[in-house]
Amino acid sequence: MNAHKPTQFEQLLHEIDDAVVEFEIVDREERSSSGSRTQSGDGEPVIVDANHAFRDIFSPDMKRVIGLPLNDLIVPATKQEEAKQFDQRTSDGRSNVAFVERTTTEGNRTFLYRGIPYDDDHGFAIYTDVTGELQQQDELTEIIALAEELRSNPAETDTVDVANKIKAKAETLTQLID
Structure with missing residues (x-):
């Protein structure tokens, strides 16, 4: 053989x-x-x-x-x-x-x-x-944008609403990383 x-x-x-x-x-x-x-x-x-x-x-x-x-x-x-x-x-x-x-x-x-x-x-x-890495990058970019929105317009922004969006995006990112 x-x-x-x-x-x-x-x-x-x-x-x-x-x-x-x-x-x-x-x-x-x-x-x-x-x-x-x-x-x-x-x-x-x-x-x-x-x-x-x-x-x-x-x-x-x-x-x-x-x-x-x-x-x-x-x-x-x-x-x-x-x-x-x-x-x-x-x-x-x-x-x-x-x-x-x-x-x-x-x-x-x-x-x-x-x-x-x-x-x-x-x-x-x-x-x-790289699907997961791109999703993580997208979620992180959205978190940064929401934080910037809150920082730049604190008096005009519904703080609770933006904070909830940041929390939800952070939870999604955490799930993607796990």
């Missing part, structure tokens, strides 16, 4: 906590009005491999996603144009870094996305879930 011994890179890919997917850029096929297939010239990422974190976040059955277009699996309909721009950059050999919204098994979430091309038509996409 000849067992495959993973390379150091394969070990890293499958041990990292961030969702990582390896993809190949392939030409999109379009159907003409006669029904024949033609190449569109646009490249799209097709899943070659993915780590367990990717599977846990985006698809519980990885065996079914190998070979599927990455964008069809995780990109919301409203973000398809954005994804095409990232695909073009990758096809041009340029890296991508952005905050993106992607569809997960639990609904849409926000990720720090890093796309790294290699060879002429392959790349990696790394997704770090």
Whole structure:
């Protein structure tokens, strides 16, 4: 029996906590009005491999996603144009870094996305879930704004109302942190 011994890179890919997917850029096929297939010239990422974190976040059955277009699996309909721009950059050999919204098994979430091309038509996409951190930042920003409102207009502000709003936001922030 000849067992495959993973390379150091394969070990890293499958041990990292961030969702990582390896993809190949392939030409999109379009159907003409006669029904024949033609190449569109646009490249799209097709899943070659993915780590367990990717599977846990985006698809519980990885065996079914190998070979599927990455964008069809995780990109919301409203973000398809954005994804095409990232695909073009990758096809041009340029890296991508952005905050993106992607569809997960639990609904849409926000990720720090890093796309790294290699060879002429392959790349990696790394997704770090920052949804909770962004919610925490939003709640903290609202608390600061409410405190500033109270500080700047103490005589004109309903102190009890603003204090209740600050308390509610602080409780929400505490829940997000726990």
